[in-house]
Each structure stands twice: as structure tokens, then as C-alpha cells.
Amino acid sequence: MTTATWLLLAVAVLVVLLLGWAAWTLTRLRRLAGRVRRAREVLDAALLRRAELAAAVARERADDLGPELAAALAAAAAGARAPTAGDREAAENRLGGLLRRVPPEARPPELQDTGMRVGLARRFYNDAVRDTLVLRRGRPARLLRLHTGRPLPRYFDIDDGLDAVLTGPGAGAVSGAGRLPG
Template identity: 45%
Template sequence: MTFSATGILVVALIAAIVITIGVWAYTTANRLDRLHVRTDQARHALDAALARRAVVARSVATTLSGLGSDPELLDQARRLVALADRAERANWRDREAVENQLAAALSAVDIALLPPQLVAELADAEARVLIARRFHNDAVRDTLALRTRRLVRILHLGGTAPLPTYFEIAERVTPAASTGLDVDTVRTSARVVLLDEDNRVLLLRGCDPKVPDVPFWFTIGGGVNPGETLREAAIRELYEETGYPADSSMLRGPLWRRVAVFPFNGELIRSEELFFALRAKNFDPVPANLDYVERRSINGSKWCTPADIAALDHSGETVYPYHLDQLLDEAVTAADADIDPEVRSIR
């Protein structure tokens, strides 16, 4: 009887282990599938951004060709057209080198010779390439981190899908991407549109330490540190400013891009902001790790409906980004989707 009970216990234990491994393998395989879908979508988005830049490069070449018979300008125009053609025809493995050459050729163009509308189109095309490249590499990094785990490889949970590869192109700040202002700091920021079960967004209330009597409201987020991905920065900022721990795989986006130039704490800052959407259960924010400036500048928080946001704006307490009350439905849709949305520019 004792032996029988022991045998049953051993069988039950083995069965529990097998079931646990099976459940883990199933969920891991599903997660890998989602990661591969995300990587494929990111690659298509990057390809589209690169193709758009090639079209704008041809427009720049046409403009330069029409400025007269200056041999240098004509040579620039011919080189831009040739590189744009090569970039579109190149296979993915060889495309990095060609795209870097095209970026260098575009950065050598004197934008003072171009009409303002074309300068704006070029700046937007260049910014979209940088965003798409970062988004693609973030997706590749997350996929490789899971695919290369020993047990995942042993059980072949990744199936026959090829390992994704990074796309490395130089992130240069070209003249077309500048604002024309002398700024003290240029940074990239990751921001989070955090939504609760009632589709309210968590906003922080703050002020410029140099102008403490002018409050404003803003979404969670901050500057990306060296070596961080956008998603890592978003999760870190979320925890530091609210105490809420989140998994980066739950972020959706970036869905919005905003370029802002503003004074803060005695400096003029140019910030390229990328916004993610994230769903969470309602909680009371408790900052976990604010730095000295943040402790001086952040002084409140509130879960807000679109009506609340409109009321804050009407009261004179500006909400950033602008028109967030009108944008909120878009963030709700993104947060509840299974795939990441296409990034677009907002104010």
C-alpha cells in the first residue's frame, strides 16, 4: 500500500512537471509567434520609410538640377538619383551600406537652396527612417533574446522561422532635421499613454522649476539613456514616475511622434518624443525614483477622461501633447490591439 501510494505520487509529480513544461512551451511558442509578427511588421514599416526617403531624395535631386548649370549641384543631383535607385533595388543584406551612402549624400545638401516645403518633407522622411529603424531593432532584440535561450533552441519552439537581423544605419542629425534654433539639449524621449479600465489616461502635473507658478500636465516618460531602447526607456520612466512595473511586450507603438522645442530649467531643449500606449488596472501612483529636477518639477497626478483634459486646457493648465482629448480614442484602440500601429506625427 505504501509502495502504491509512493508510485502514484511519483507519477503525479512527473505528470505535473510534464504539464508545466507543456504549458510553458505552448505560451513561449505563442509569444515567439507574436514577436516574429511584430518583427515582420517593423521590417515592412522600415522598408516603407526608406522607400519614402528615396522618393524625397529624387525630389531634392530634381530641385538641384533646376537651379542652373553649377557642376557641383548637378553632380549632387546625379549622385542622389543613383543612390536612391540603388537603395530601392538592393537586397536587404546589402541595403545598409547603400542607405548610409544616401543619408550622407542628403546631409551634404545645402537646404538653403531648397523650398521650405521640400525641407519639411526631407526632415519628416529622415525622422521616419530613424524611428522605423529603432522600432525594427527593438523588435529584433526582443525576438533574439527569447529565440536564443537554450531550452527554446532545444525544443525548437521557434520553428523554421529564420533569425531576424538588426538593421544598422547611422543616426545622423542632418541640417534638414534641425529647427533653426540654437538649443542647449537635443534628446529622444519615450512616453507612455497609460490607460485604466475606464479608458482614463494618467497625467502628471508639473512646472518648470524656473517658473513654478505656471503648471502644466503631461504624459509619463522622459529621455532615453545611452544604450537603452525606446521600450526600455518607456518602462523605466513609467516605474520611476509612478512605481508601476510593466512588461515591455505589453506596450503598443510607437503610435505618435512629436518634435517639441521648449525652455526648461534654464535650457532650451529640442525633444523628439515617441509615444506608446499601455493598458493597466487603476492604481494610485507613487514615484519610485525621481531625480532632483523631477522632484522639483512634478507635483501631482490624475486619471483623466477626455472631458477632464478639455477642462484642464480651458482652465489655463496646458496639457501635452496638444489635443490629447481628441487623440485618446486612437490610443485606446492601439492599447487593445494585438499589433503595433503605424507611427504618425502629432503636435
């Protein structure tokens, strides 16, 4: 075999390897997009459930909460169920801050459980977003322009007070550790 034949064979092998990698990466990106979508649906359901429970607490335990907190909690729950300017994170932060002010005797156990589910759903969603961004921002994926037609997913950051519970002691002070900037 001549040098030109070896060179042609090497180029053909490289093209096959590149095509194989691109197909594998596209499959991974499609799976990650589905994972982000499903995690977002679970997060939205958990947030809606928390807002409904908060509205029920504001209605049913208004005497324990006091008129100001009950009214603010009801308004925040309504705002979290249907955010006005599309700012879901601000509405959820407002609701979360008010829920932390609810006295323990007025807080039903379902609300605590739902709060943990929100924290876990947020963590799963943000993990899926992180994995997607890492793969899409890699140099080979950018050079081959894989999935450039799809919008980049966004992190969902709210202050739900569960960072220390979900990541271990001392981790709550370093909110967002391990995430990519952006």
C-alpha cells in the first residue's frame, strides 16, 4: 500500500469515529433534553402543590397566623400559582420566605413534606440542566454545532432553605456550589 492509501484510510477512520461520536452525543443530548423536561414537570407540580397547601394554611389557620401573615401568605400562594410577569423564581422566593414565618404549630406535616419534595425536585432539575450545559458547552459540540437550534436550559434558583438539608452540613452557606456560572 502506498502512502496515499494509508493517508486516505486514516482520514476515513477519523471521519467514521467523528460521525460515531457525533451520533452518540446527539443521542445523549436528546436524552438530556427529555430529562430536563421531565424534571421541570415534576418541579412545577411540586411548586404548585406547595402553593396550594400554603393557600389552605392561610385559609384554615388564619387565627393561628394572624391577619397580616394570613393575607400575605394567601397573596404569595396566589402569586406562586400564577406569576404575573413570568418571574416564577421571585414569586416562589416570596412564598418560601412567608412559609418560614409560619409557626410550627400552624404548619401541617404535608407542607413540610412538600417543601422537601420541592427541594429535591429543584436539585434534580438543576442537575439535569448542569449535565446538559456541560455537554453542549464542550468544544467539540460547539464546533460541530450540535443542538444549536434548541435554547439552553436555565437553572431554577430559589431560596427554599433546604440547601443544608440536601447537601449536608455547612453546604448551605455555599449556595450553588458545583454549578457552572452562567
